[in-house]
Amino acid sequence: MTTSTTENTAPVVLEVDGLKTYFETRWGTVKAVDGVSFNLRRGETLGIVGESGSGKSVTMLSLMRLIPEPPGRIVDGQILLEGQDLVQMNDKEMSEIRGSQIALIIQDPMTSLNPVFSIGNQVGEAIKIHQDIPKRTVVQQVLNVLRKVNIPAAETRVRDYPHQMSGGMRQRVVGAIGISCEPIVLIADEPTTSLDVTIQAQYLKLLKELQEASNIGLIFITHDFGIVAKMCDRVAVMYAGRIVEMGDVRDIFNHPSHPYTEALLASVPKLEEDVDRLYSIEGQPPTLHDLPTGCPFAPRCQYVMDKCLETYPLQFDVTDSHYAACWRLE
């Protein structure tokens, strides 16, 4: 929703190309992420939308190189962060980048903070690891970061433990850890699901301000099209491990071109108007170790054709910046 004119010329900071992350399980190979490509420009907000099992969280973990190996493995593809390929890095190289250049805001602030360390300790940890600076400066930086995320009375709260803070405050602390080393790319994984509506609004506003202040490339991993509508410039819709549609946020909302996107948008009740009956997608998302041949959405698709059951659809351009993987666009 920000100024979209400048963004198209901003440099690409993250380029993901043909990313495949598979898990070996006793039911066979689970292709959790199966050929995902996208890029992210400086200062841009990308939303990755999908339901559980769509591969959005595994994509996020792959970007952070946090896939548990075994059973998981990045089988193929590149993740270029300002030109350096994260997939090829060894653990030591990666740990220097993780948290400093690419950072993560985790879903649940109730469980992602360590209850036995003070807030200051936890926010300072990343700073200590990534920057070679004296202790006093670390404390100063921690205070700065806490002030940036609008924590009142940062000087005293820095000594607090997580249980002494409310949910909204804890979420800010998690956000503070994310931005503490001024990353180039920040990934927010369902950052507001456990928050109340009014606290969520405060937090989203804060994230937007932080992003604009330091021109971070922001990736929202979410299942909520509301967050996408409010926050994102571009959207990637994932289904069964692949991106089925991608485009500018307005293109996606005004001309959803993949039947899944269309159905998802139609199945969300609206606050602004009365809807007599919601469209509902029948069936459930497929299990990933047993994907049908052809388009994985075909069994639930209202426009299904013979071809859909045989071959996975190619990507077809709707406009220059908008594509969908559906045979109807052929």
Add this chain to the structure above:
Amino acid sequence: MTTLEANPVTQTTNEVLLEADGLKKHFPVTKGLLVSKVTGWIKAVDGVSFQVRAGETLGIVGESGCGKSTTAKMLLMLEEPTEGTIRYQGQEIRDANSEQRRAYRSSVQAVFQDPWSSLNPRMRVRDLIAEPMVINLNLSRREMQDRVAKLLNDVGLSSYHANLYPHEFSGGQRQRLAIARALSVEPRVIVLDEPVSALDVSIRAQIMNLLMDLQNEYNVSYLLIAHHLATVRYMCDWVAVMYLGQIVEYGPTKELFDNASHPYTRALMNAALPSHPDIEQEEMILTGEVPSPLNPPEGCRFHPRCPFVMERCSRDIPEVTELAPGHIVSCHLY
């Protein structure tokens, strides 16, 4: 804030099934281990009144800690109200004898948020769904089996599912099982506590539509506890907005959404996520967080966060004003 008057003028003629009047629940805060002393009271629910009409849906919206779940628990007789009355078909349930209480319990059923923890993992679906019938109805095995098969069919599953265990179902299917179980004793009211918020987006619409179809078929009333305003707008005939244990605004859904009047209701609507990127929202982000119900603010409980706060708000408890038929609000602005 005084208790909202129990009898808002309404256009609908459906009979009032379930009625709460000045309902309060205060939990004691104690200190000391052996000789414990009450040091304060958490006023989880502090004087709410509302009506659930036959075949209609009342939604209760609010943020965590506003008392909506405690209200639901009192209606389910899981908590004893500190003060106030609950009337079912005109009869006060506090005065009811054990036979009437048992009848009440079977006519008011519940579906909870999390279908992973609300179904016993060791029971087969057949027994899960039949359990309320075993307790409340006197049916033969044969009749019971037929009922289970019909219920499974009504909630969109098949009769062969009766032999499976809950872990063999997906989240949406489990919620269907929970609904079948609640419907098994033909209740008049079902309390739905966040019935879709734990489900995937594409499944939510399925369950919401199913609930609305079943409402028509079984002529059952719903009390929907939710925090997602759009869900409430879609499913409810009446809406009550709660803040810190009290109802701040109450009215028919369309009227309330079109003319939201209490600053808190308006803030909730502005904070809700838009359904389209072009929807411009009024910038009205509340500062701070919900105060503790242990020590609620004087006067209007919302005044420390209210953008339109006036001097008298911190002093006087606002009166209840009726803005339109059935639409009541308690705020000094009106």
